Structure formats: C-alpha cells, structure tokens
Amino acid sequence: MPVSNNPPLSRGPPLALALKITVFALLAAAVVVYKLDPFDPAALPAEELSGEPASVAACNGRVLQAADRIGVGELAAAEDFAYDSELGLVYTGDGDGWLKRVRLNDSTVEKWAFTGGRPLGVALGADGDVFIADADKGLLKASKEGVVEVLTEEDDGVKFRLTDGVDVGEDGTVYFTDASSKYAFHSFIFDFFEGRPYGRFLSYNPTTKETKLLVGDLHFGNGVVVAPTQDFVIFCETPLRRCRKYYISGDRKGSVEKFVENLPGTPDNIRYDGDGHYWIGLSTEMTGSSSYWHIALKYPVLRKIMAIMEKYGQRPNLEKNGGVVAVNLEGEQVAWYYDYKWTLVTAGIKIGNHLYSGSLALPGILRLDLDKFPATAAGCPWSKSHDL
Template structure:
C-alpha cells in the first residue's frame, strides 16, 4: 500500500531552484559581437591607407608674431543665404566687383561697398559643375578650375569654354586651384586624379600622392604636368616677380614652390612648412604678403590619424557605414611674407572650413566650402596684435 504524503509534510517534493546563465550570455553577446563584427569588417574592407611622410608632420606648428584669435568678433556677413559654399574669391579692382564660386555651380558677382547691406549679388554664369578656384584674366575673361569639368575659360560675355580636362592621358578628377602669369600661362592643380570632389576625404585618408601641378599654354593649347605625386595640391599663386608658383598641399600642412623662370626653373622645393592648420587657397595681396586660408587647425585627432594608417582606415569605415566625421575647427587665415615667414594669424574657435582669404582695402574677405555667405573682417578696427 502506497503511503500518501499529507500536504505540508516534510516528505513532499520541493521545487528545484535553477539559476539561469542567460544574462551572462546576453552581456557577452552585447559586448563581444560588435567587436567581432567590427574586426570582420576591418579585415574584409579593401581600403588600405598608406604611410605618410610623418617626419614632415611632427614638428611644432608655426606661430605668427601677431594674432587675432577671435576674428568673428566684429566680423560682418556678406550675402547671407545667397552665397552657399563660396569657395574662392577674385576681386576686380577696376569695377569694384568680387567674383566667387558657389556650390550650386554659379559664379556670382558681388559689389564691394562700405556697408555689406548695400552689396548687390548677381548670378553671372553657371558652369554646370562645381567651380572652385578662379582668377581674372588679362582680357576681361575669367579662368575657373571646376572640380568636375576641368579648366574653363569664361568670356566677358559669359560664354564658357573648356580649355583642358586631362594631361598625359589622365583625366582630371578634382581640378582645384588656378592662377595666371603675366605671360598668359595658366597654372592650376588637379588635387586628385583618383577621387572626385564628393570623395575628397578618401584621398586625404588614403594618404597617397594622387595630385599634380599643371600648366596650360593658351597659345599652343598644350597642357603640361609640371609636378606629380603631390598630396592633395590645392590653392595656387604666381609669385609677384613671376619666378615661381606657390601651391598648398593640404594634408601635409605645407606650401611648395615650383620655379617657372631663372636658374632654378623646373625645380620644386618647400616654401612653408609646419603650418598651424591644413591649407586651402593661397592669395597674394599685391603688397608683399600671401594670405593662406586654413580649413582647420592642427588637432590631436588629425595628428594621430596622419601618423597611423590603421586609424585612417577606421575613420574610412566609419564614414562609409555610419556617417561623416566632423573634426575641423578653429579655421582662419595665416599671413606670410614673400619668403614664407609668418606675419599674422586671424582665426576663431567658432570657424570651420574656411577656404579662401583675400585682402581688399582694410578688409579680409573669407570664403568657405560650407557657409552660405562670405565673412568680412575689418583688420584696421580688429587687427592682429602682438602675441603674449
């Protein structure tokens, strides 16, 4: 006879307590899985940045004897909302008109007035591409480096003519800066023959010299590659004595010069090293100084990225799968003399990606690839002062 246990009896079976390990595996999955995925993506991604000549990037940045480190204070806004991405600026002193290249393809003309509110803005010519650098010619024409089209000539009547879009059988992919010599020769840069403008960050991250310095002879219509294997050559300026052309290499934080006359003709050498930021356009002011726009100051982020290719690969992967990295800050204009010696530095923590600085009268007019206006600073009222 089976003996039945009474409820509550000590012989009643007790429920078995069982500890689950799911929380541990969940935490492990949350922590380890992303690492494994990231590692796999890193290994499989074909983008392989190269080592940069880091010895050229490890020196302390240059410092100017005078500075205005809050140039936004007292600055004025010209053409708010009408000059989106006004990348470069050229000034016609005879007519008192600024020509500027905008993101929407328009080259716009802006009158220079005592008051920015009195300035008149006109849509002049649309290139159908993305105009970047521009320079006024000797016969009422304008020469434009269009990132997507190539080197263009625009007549005084607004007719657009393609002058050249390749050299040595290699098409330009990012026609960037342009200037003209007294003899009519046009000097310009192709920042990259590998990446287009909308891909420019990949050229910077890859760390390979895809750029060229070029010339165009309007008489013979010949295009010549003067220097190759350059690191994102950007803005360009012919020296006042017509001996050389100076051009910026953005990731190298430097400017080089290529001699076009004299005993050093054909020779390439450094003009300015260790700039306190990444240079974009360079302009001669007609009075013994070059004005170099610095898109961003030298930051710890970029110093590490330029030093270590694997970090640039990580940035590239982040850019590809997540979104753009915004690391530009404290932009400005660096002023040097004819020998490349620092004179003044105008900048502000609130500025990013200035692309040009042109001195007109008592003002510096600053273009940008991101702002929908031109910034104007009266350097007589807000000068650079001796650094403490």
C-alpha cells in the same frame, strides 16, 4: 496554496553579462568589417609630419564674434576669390555650379556664369576673362560676357578628377592643380584617408593649347598663386601643411623649393594681396602632435577606420579652428585669424582693410575689419595671456 521551495526560474543572464556579450559582438563585427573592407591607406612621409606648427607672431582667435557675413542665402559655399579692382567686385564659385559676382559696395550677389560643375579656384585674366578650376569639368574660361568654355580636361591621357587651384601669369600662362587623379570632389576626404600622392601641378598655354605637367606626385595639390615678381608660382599641399615654389624663369627654372611649411592648419587656396602678403585659407587646425588629424595622418590604421566610418556616415567631426594665415614674401607666418567653430575654410583675401573669407561649412562670405579687430600676440593659443 502550498509555497514552493524551488528558486525562481532565471530570466536570462545578468545585465552585466549581457552588456559584455553585446560589446564583444560589436567588436567582433567591427574587426570583420575592417578586415573585409578593401580600402588600403598608405603611410605618409614621416619627415613631412614631424614638424610642429611654427609659432605665428599675432593671432585673432575670435573671428566669428567680430566679423559679419555677406551674401547669406545667396552663397551656400563660397570657395576661392578673384578680385576685380576696377569693377569693385569679387568672383567666387558656389556649390550650385554658378560662378557668382559680389559687389563690395552694397554686397549684391549676382549669378554670372554657369559651369554645370563645381567651380573652385578662380583667377582674373588680363582681358577680364575669368579662369576657373572646376572640380568636375576641368580648367575653364569664362569670357567677359559670362560664356564658359573648356580649356583642358586631362594630361597625357589622365583625366582631371578634382581640378582645384588656379592663377594666371602676366604672359597669359595658366597654372593650376588637379588635387586628385582618383577621387572626385564629393569624395575628396578619401584622398586624405588613403594618403597616396595623386595630385598634380600643371600649366596651360592658351596660345598653343598645350597642357603640361610641372610637378607630379603631390599630396592633394591645392591653392595656386603666381608671385608678384613673376619668376615662380606657389602651390599648396593640404595634408602636409605646406606650400612650395616652382620656378618658371631664371637659373632655377623648373626647380622646386619650400616656401612655407608647418602651417597651423591644412592649406586650401592662397592669394596675394598686392601689399606684401599672401593669405592662405586653412580648412582645419593642426597645431600639435596631439591633434586628431595629426595623429590620423601618421597612422594608416586610423585612417582606414575613419574611412569606414565615413562610408557609413558615422565619422565624428574632427574639424575645428579653421581660419586664414597671412604670410610675408619670405614665407614667414605673421598673422593667424581663426575661430573654434569656423571650419572648412577655403580662402582668404585682403581687400582694403577687410579680410574676406569663404567656407564650405558656413554660407555667405565672412568679412572682418582688420583695423578694428587685428591679430595680436596675446591672441595666440600659445600666449600665456590667451583666454582659451
């Protein structure tokens, strides 16, 4: 058979060229998707994002290794807590629409009141009633018998889309937040991505049944707690890492001032322990200008990319080091309990010598013995002796 001197026919471009063509095509497609997507994020207030997290005096960064969990299998995603010291139980909302009661002596979990929505913030009233900020249904009240009624669903014709935090004053006034007037609970992440102030802080008078807007234009208004002095209410804004005071009596009535800012993470619910400290759930860490979320919040273009990725289920998990921070009456951060794999932490409450905490990412309620596993200066990430 004669041998051909012709070179073999090419079977296509070399592999390197094929890869370049593929990458170019993917980039071109990504640019087209970005340009065509109507999502339009806004710039967040630069002055609110510039502050570095304040150093906390003591930390425990190994919470998951030391704590136990109660109610696993019966609580899928415990949210806020309301503690009834007389009955020795806590109320918490779960993702299945039930307000549940957890007995602390034996960790028994009971389905108590069904809202049919997504109960988030909870607060105990003077007569044993429980007030519920239900993300889907609005501000609710459950009687001592577990009968649920809707108190208010809107203000000035604007419906609540994500009723979030709640607390009750000694005079019976209910204070609560609507985190977003645009996004519902299942899509709350897009409120963060968009960066516009859709949140509200409101009050409800059970006698007159009046709903009143107290502070508008909040960036995801979240946790609420009435001060033990009953002269102001604290409300938190999640992406801005701060909680502020709203005065409800005295010469400063109706005014707003800072309480705590530059938190080491994004705040959710806030609770007072009756012993000089507020406890704030931090859904994810934001401890420096190099953290992913800190960078994303500063640049709208990055938040649009993240929003597009979220729509297609491709956004990477950026949440880490969630936890609970204790703040004294002067707004000073005194102790931070966290863990690298502990994320989407919603609340913390100190009862006796234990810290109880809920999370949207971990089932059950986390319980940490604060005497056995205290926060220490050496446990803080900025400590030279801290083992990362």
